[in-house]
Every structure is written in C-alpha cells, then in structure tokens.
Amino acid sequence: MPRRLLHRLRAPSASLALHLSVVHPWGLLAAVLRAPSRLLDSLTAAHHRYLDRLTARVTQNAVLFPQGFFCDGWGDLNTPKRLWEVLQSNRMREVNVLGASDISWTPRRRLPTARVCLEEGRFASTLPNAKQFLPASSLDAFCELVTPSDWYNDDGSEKAVEDRTLVVLLPGTGEHGFLHRRTALAIPLARRGVATLILEGPFYGRRRPQDQKGSKLRRVSDLPILGQATIEEAKSLLAYCQQHRGFSHLVVAGSSMGGLHAAMTASVFPGDVGATAWLAPPSAVPVFTDGLLAASCNWTSLYKQHELELLDKMLQGHAVTSSSSQERSFLDEDPVQQAKKRMRLFLSITDIDNFHPPRRCDAVSFVVGTEDEYIGARAPEWTTPS
Numbered sequence: 001m002p003r004r005l006l007h008r009l010r011a012p013s014a015s016l017a018l019h020l021s022v023v024h025p026w027g028l029l030a031a032v033l034r035a036p037s038r039l040l041d042s043l044t045a046a047h048h049r050y051l052d053r054l055t056a057r058v059t060q061n062a063v064l065f066p067q068g069f070f071c072d073g074w075g076d077l078n079t080p081k082r083l084w085e086v087l088q089s090n091r092m093r094e095v096n097v098l099g100a101s102d103i104s105w106t107p108r109r110r111l112p113t114a115r116v117c118l119e120e121g122r123f124a125s126t127l128p129n130a131k132q133f134l135p136a137s138s139l140d141a142f143c144e145l146v147t148p149s150d151w152y153n154d155d156g157s158e159k160a161v162e163d164r165t166l167v168v169l170l171p172g173t174g175e176h177g178f179l180h181r182r183t184a185l186a187i188p189l190a191r192r193g194v195a196t197l198i199l200e201g202p203f204y205g206r207r208r209p210q211d212q213k214g215s216k217l218r219r220v221s222d223l224p225i226l227g228q229a230t231i232e233e234a235k236s237l238l239a240y241c242q243q244h245r246g247f248s249h250l251v252v253a254g255s256s257m258g259g260l261h262a263a264m265t266a267s268v269f270p271g272d273v274g275a276t277a278w279l280a281p282p283s284a285v286p287v288f289t290d291g292l293l294a295a296s297c298n299w300t301s302l303y304k305q306h307e308l309e310l311l312d313k314m315l316q317g318h319a320v321t322s323s324s325s326q327e328r329s330f331l332d333e334d335p336v337q338q339a340k341k342r343m344r345l346f347l348s349i350t351d352i353d354n355f356h357p358p359r360r361c362d363a364v365s366f367v368v369g370t371e372d373e374y375i376g377a378r379a380p381e382w383t384t385p386s
Contacts, residue, residue, distance in 0.1 A: 068216060068298040069288070074307060075219025076133075077314045080349045083224055087354055092268040096126035096232060098240040103143075108156065110149055116190045117152060118182075119145040125202065126236040127229040134229060135209040138202035141233050144178040146186035147195040166247040167196045167276075168237050170230055170265070172256035173293075174215045176205040195247070197237055201258075202229045220302070223284055224349055227261055234265045238273060251363075255279050256374075259366070260352065266364065267355035274363035281375045283351040289340045291374045297343075303335035308342060315345050 086092055103121040110117050121143045124130070130139055151161050167189060169181050178198045186196035200207060203217060203226050212218055217226070234252055241247045251274040254262040259280025266275035281287050288294055333341075358364060369375070 067213060067218075068296050069293065070217065070220050071298045071301050072218040073220070073301045073304070074311060074346070075221030076225075077221070077311055079221040079224055080346055081314065083228060083349045084354075086228075087349075091128075092231070093270055095235045095239050095270065096128065098123060098126065098236045098244075100244045103240065105145075108152075112149075114187045114190075115149045116187055117147050117149050119147075121145065123236075125229055125233060127202075127232045130229070133225050134202055137209050138207040138229070140207070141202070142200040142206055143237065144182065144186075144198045144200075145195065146182055146190055146198065148190045148193055151195075163249065164247050165194045165249040165251070166241050166245075167194060167251045167253050168234055168241070168265075169196050169198045170234060170252065170254035170258035170261050171199065171201040171204055172254055172258040175255075175258065176200070176208070176215070197241060199230070199233060199237065202226050216296070220343065220346055223288075223347065227257075227264070227284075227350060230258075230261045231265050231268065234261070235269050238265075238269055238271070242271070250274065251276060253277065256281075257284070260284075260350070263352055263358075263364075263366070264355050266358035266360075267352075269358070272360050272363075273358070274360060274365075275358060276365045276367075278367035279369050279372060280366070281372075282353070284347045285344050285351065286375050288347065289343050291372075293374060294340070299336045299339050302343070303339040308338060311342050311346070315342070 103123040106120045108117050108119050123141055123143075125134060125139055125141050127134060151159055151164075153159060167185075169185060171181075175181060177200065181198050182196075186198060189196050203209065203212065203222060204215065209218070217223055238250050238252065242250060250272070252262045252265045252269070253259070253276040255278050257280070259277025260282070262275050262277050263280065266273050281291075288297055
C-alpha cells in the first residue's frame with residue numbers, strides 16, 4: 001500500500017504542487033511517516049522478537065495499566081458450558097436478521113482526497129439475550145461503511161454497479177474506533193472498487209465499559225462473550241448488506257483476534273462468504289497463557305482458591321475440555337501455573353477446531369506469522385481446511 005501511495009505522489013512537478021495543495025494534512029503526514037518504514041523492513045525482520053517484547057512492555061506498564069487483564073477474576077463461570085451447548089445445537093448457524101430500518105445511518109459524506117464516501121451506522125446488538133451478557137455500553141453496535149466515491153453521481157444518487165464486493169472488517173485486539181482500519185485497509189480497497197464495512201466490537205471504543213481501562217477486559221468470561229457478540233453481529237451485517245445494500249460478493253476479514261472471529265463467522269454463516277485472516281491465533285488460549293499478553297494478566301485475581309475449586313466443578317466433564325483431562329492434576333504447582341491451566345480449559349471454547357470448515361473453503365486465505373511472540377512459540381499452527 002505505501003508503494004502505491006508514494007507512486008501517486010511522484011507526479012510531474014506542476015501537478016504535484018496542485019495535488020499537495022489539496023491533500024489532507026493527515027494524509028500527507030501518513031505518507032511521510034510510511035516512507036521510512038520500508039527502510040526498517042530488514043531491521044524488523046531480523047529483530048522482530050525484541051520489537052514485539054518492547055511493544056508489550058508498554059501495554060504491561062504498571063503506571064499506565066495497573067490492573068491488567070481480568071482484574072475482576074473469572075466472571076461468569078457458566079460461559080464455556082453455555083457456549084459449547086450453543087455450538088452443539090447449531091444455533092450459531094442462525095442469523096438474527098436486521099430489517100432495512102434496523103440500522104440508523106448518518107448522511108453520506110465524501111472524502112475527496114481519499115476518493116471514498118463514508119456512512120456510519122448504529123444498531124442494537126444482535127447477540128441473543130444481549131442485555132443479559134453485555135454491559136450496557138455495548139448494547140448498541142456501531143459500524144462504518146466505506147465505499148468508492150465513483151459509485152455515486154454528483155447529486156448523491158447511486159450509480160448502477162454490478163457485482164459489488166463488500167468486506168466486513170472485524171476488530172483485532174486493541175482496535176478501537178474506525179480510523180486505523182479505514183486508513184490501512186478500507187481506503188486502499190475502495191481504490192480497487194471494493195467496499196468495506198468496519199465493525200466496532202463490544203467492549204471497545206464507544207462500546208467500552210466506563211470501568212474498563214483501554215482493551216484490558218475485566219473478566220475472563222468477557223472474552224468469549226465478546227467473541228460470540230462479534231460473530232453474531234458480523235453474520236447479521238453480512239445478511240443485511242446482501243439483502244438491503246445490494247452486495248453480491250461478501251468477505252469477512254480481520255487481523256489478530258479479528259481474524260479468528262472472521263474465520264469463525266465464515267464457518268457458521270449459512271451463505272457463501274469468503275474469509276481472510278492475518279496474524280490470527282487459532283485460539284485465545286496461547287495468547288493469554290504462553291504469549292506476551294500473559295504478562296499483562298492479573299494472575300493474583302485468578303488464583304483465589306475458592307474460585308479455582310468452583311471453576312473445577314463447572315469444567316469437570318465439560319465436552320470442550322475432555323481432551324485435556326490430563327491437566328487436572330494441579331498439586332505441587334505454583335498459583336500462577338494453576339490459574340494458567342484453568343485458563344486453558346476456560347478459553348478452549350475459543351479454539352477454531354470447535355468450528356466446521358466454511359461452505360467456501362476455496363475462498364479462504366489465512367496469513368500466519370511463524371514466530372509471533374504474541375501467540376507464543378508453542379501455539380499450534382493453522383491447518384488447511386478440508
């Protein structure tokens with residue numbers, strides 16, 4: 001993407017002056033900042049582990065984030081069992097349909113320099129029993145539709161465009177709001193004639209609970225609930241855009257956590273949809289037990305003995321964790337290791353192996369980092385769908 005942007009700036013001197021006179025200041029700043037990044041490619045390739053660790057140190061800073069992830073403990077201990085029952089019953093394949101008027105859209109506005117149009121939508125979360133599982137701040141979902149400006153006439157009416165493609169872009173860990181995904185992905189895709197619908201996930205951005213610090217979820221159970229809500233909302237948006245916005249080709253995509261949720265969405269969506277995930281873990285388990293984010297977890301709040309005993313009773317005989325029964329012996333282990341083993345069992349519901357391959361395996365593309373410090377060196381790799 002940066003090469004194409006720089007190529008556009010290498011115009012003849014006369015037209016370059018005109019172009020720079022109308023370019024948005026933030027766009028110009030982005031071009032200036034991205035150009036040197038190519039010079040750092042060899043450095044990051046050789047020392048990426050140290051850079052990963054340096055970045056993680058910022059998010060683990062005791063002054064900025066004194067409580068870390070899961071400061072309020074495990075949360076709803078029934079969550080793994082409930083979600084497993086949902087998966088087993090195939091209810092995840094059902095779509096909670098959004099009617100034509102169920103999404104409230106802002107007036108379309110143009111970004112002339114980027115050559116795109118933006119519309120922001122708001123709708124009630126389509127997670128079943130959302131009020132029971134989501135905080136009040138997450139009950140309303142927000143999305144941003146980014147489309148090529150040449151899809152519209154000067155008077156704002158839509159042109160007749162056949163075979164329109166839409167990418168529903170899900171949030172990765174720490175992706176609050178729309179700006180980053182709009183700049184890095186949606187605008188470049190629009191220049192290739194592809195629209196993007198950016199979803200702001202629960203617990204993030206305007207949907208973040210007031211007592212939550214940044215992306216640091218306060219309870220372990222918030223994580224699978226966040227995932228279920230994201231998947232349900234993504235399915236509803238895919239169906240809505242196909243039925244009411246005239247998109248003929250659908251793709252769901254995301255990076256990191258968003259990539260994992262994109263793969264899960266493609267698995268349970270009843271229609272044809274492509275899926276693209278990059279730098280995504282196959283499960284949340286290695287991220288929070290072996291990867292760099294493990295150091296950001298508030299383990300003190302997770303190894304209270306009475307909670308561990310109650311958690312063991314909830315997980316005992318659980319189908320999701322039956323294959324890990326050999327890990328039930330916690331004697332003579334330090335408290336953090338005891339908590340980590342329960343964490344592996346609790347979050348095993350987030351494993352992609354619990355989901356069937358999507359309808360269109362030929363429309364799936366996964367990009368995996370071979371030495372991703374955030375996922376952890378011992379994490380299993382993605383396998384080719386069969």
